[in-house]
Amino acid sequence: MLDTVLLTATGMWLGAMVFFAAVVAPTVFGTLEPVEAGRMIRRVFPKYYLFGLVCITVALLASLARPNWWTAAFALLLGITAYARQILMPRINTARDAMLEKHEEHSPAFTRLHKLSVQLNALEMLVCAVLMYAMAS
DSSP, X not given: OHHHHHHHHHHHHHHHHHHIXXXXXXXXXXXXXXXHHHHHHHHHHHHHHHHHHHHHHHHHHHHTTSOSHHHHHHHHHHHHHHHIIIIIHHHHHHHHXXXXXXXXXXXXXXXHHHHHHHHHHHHXXXXXXXXXXXXXX
């Protein structure tokens, strides 16, 4: 039963990340004007990360029944997701607001923070994929 919980929770978070990156973001930014697209994405991200926190917490708790490297990987995922939601996301929003206030199209601060966000998301996808492969093996 715990294996099913682990696989399901991990798969749900991986699926959400892939769906967001492959479908939601391109559709929003391809349909709406940049300022409106940014507003919409800003409203989605807190819920996106909250969903991830729930999925990863469930998986982490289930992994505690048989602690191994999976437990450490889920703890890493939880830390990254919490950091992204509670610290990185507000910083990105502040940098974007400053950029828009100055009527700039680009901002080194926003670009750097957004790049970090993308890199952390890619790392989470990779860790989830490795975990799912290990669970299925």
